[in-house]
Amino acid sequence: MQTPLDYARYDRIRPLRWTGDVLEVLDQRGLPFAVEHVACRGSDEVAEAIHDLAVRGAPAIGIAAAWGTVLAARGVSAADGGQALAHLRPAMERLNAARPTAVNLAWALERMRRRLRVSGADWRDALQDEAARIEAEDLAANRRMGELGAAMIAPGSGVLTHCNTGSLATGGFGTALGVIRAGVAQARIARVFAGETRPWLQGARLTVWELQQDGIAATLIADAVAAHLMKTGQVQWVIVGADRICANGDTANKIGTYALAIAARYHGIRFMVVAPSSTVDMATADGDAVRIEERDPGELMKLGGVRTVADGIQAWNPVFDVTPAELIDALVTERGVIERPDRAALEYAFGS
Numbered sequence: 001m002q003t004p005l006d007y008a009r010y011d012r013i014r015p016l017r018w019t020g021d022v023l024e025v026l027d028q029r030g031l032p033f034a035v036e037h038v039a040c041r042g043s044d045e046v047a048e049a050i051h052d053l054a055v056r057g058a059p060a061i062g063i064a065a066a067w068g069t070v071l072a073a074r075g076v077s078a079a080d081g082g083q084a085l086a087h088l089r090p091a092m093e094r095l096n097a098a099r100p101t102a103v104n105l106a107w108a109l110e111r112m113r114r115r116l117r118v119s120g121a122d123w124r125d126a127l128q129d130e131a132a133r134i135e136a137e138d139l140a141a142n143r144r145m146g147e148l149g150a151a152m153i154a155p156g157s158g159v160l161t162h163c164n165t166g167s168l169a170t171g172g173f174g175t176a177l178g179v180i181r182a183g184v185a186q187a188r189i190a191r192v193f194a195g196e197t198r199p200w201l202q203g204a205r206l207t208v209w210e211l212q213q214d215g216i217a218a219t220l221i222a223d224a225v226a227a228h229l230m231k232t233g234q235v236q237w238v239i240v241g242a243d244r245i246c247a248n249g250d251t252a253n254k255i256g257t258y259a260l261a262i263a264a265r266y267h268g269i270r271f272m273v274v275a276p277s278s279t280v281d282m283a284t285a286d287g288d289a290v291r292i293e294e295r296d297p298g299e300l301m302k303l304g305g306v307r308t309v310a311d312g313i314q315a316w317n318p319v320f321d322v323t324p325a326e327l328i329d330a331l332v333t334e335r336g337v338i339e340r341p342d343r344a345a346l347e348y349a350f351g352s
């Protein structure tokens with residue numbers, strides 16, 4: 001029998017802290033060198049923290065938006081949840097508009113709306129309860145996915161991950177990084193490689209730092225090294241998270257994921273997507289319908305705050321891409337593993 005994972009040892013960071021009064025956001029822009037929190041006292045401050053990447057990662061921005069709704073309710077007086085919802089709509093729309101690609105944001109806000117619709121005079125407590133549930137359910141889902149995903153990995157394997165999908169990006173433990181934590185704990189994973197994830201460097205600044213807190217040694221690579229790494233035989237799985245999984249299995253995730261999937265298929269390396277069911281969007285038919293966030297090209301012009309590009313140069317900065325379902329070997333959610341995901345399998349697992 002497998003020894004249960006010591007969660008106190010693996011997984012010590014939280015991106016968000018609800019004090020009962022304020023949402024404290026661990027400011028990921030300063031990591032790994034500055035560990036500082038931004039105190040959000042209103043929903044627009046939360047929307048700004050999401051837009052400006054103080055908090056990032058699909059599940060974490062959904063959770064932040066849920067707490068943002070609780071903060072927006074501060075100034076509202078209403079007899080029941082239905083009335084409160086009418087007042088809260090504009091603030092919730094601003095939260096929803098903070099970033100376009102991760103469906104978890106809209107999903108969490110829809111859960112808050114649904115809860116309000118069925119709440120009476122206690123709607124304020126109900127909102128707070130719903131936000132806490134969203135956060136706790138995400139942590140539980142991640143732990144379950146950790147077990148399910150790790151079980152697919154043969155002992156002694158090497159893995160490559162992209163972006164940051166850990167505690168920092170979720171309610172805790174992480175999605176792809178949760179599988180990696182569980183896989184390392186079970187000695188299934190012997191080598192962890194993390195791509196630096198240009199331009200925002202989620203891999204270099206966040207993932208390897210987060211793993212270091214757990215005592216997990218990870219090797220950082222430049223993104224451009226990935227195909228060469230695969231060719232050397234050091235990795236058997238690429239394990240990534242997701243921002244939106246479409247009804248046919250096409251998966252939007254951090255820019256560069258698609259290139260990893262193509263290179264993995266060419267080299268006979270398996271490709272695993274790990275995401276909670278809150279990332280599955282059955283209302284979006286396929287990847288062509290996903291809105292891909294494009295950020296300020298200025299993000300490409302600097303490294304560590306120092307300008308590296310000549311004046312007058314143009315740049316294009318899409319920050320997500322879509323991996324076609326046919327390149328995905330395993331989709332892990334808390335509901336189970338779907339091998340070779342396609343429209344029929346997703347409809348069976350997630351259809352209404």
Ligand code: MRU
Pocket residue numbers: 056057058059102162163164165166169170174175176202240241242243253254255319
């Ligand atoms: O721009 P980011 O840092 O929010 O992008 C994050 C990702 O692409 C993650 O892979 C995804 O949100 C899953 S996080 C568990």
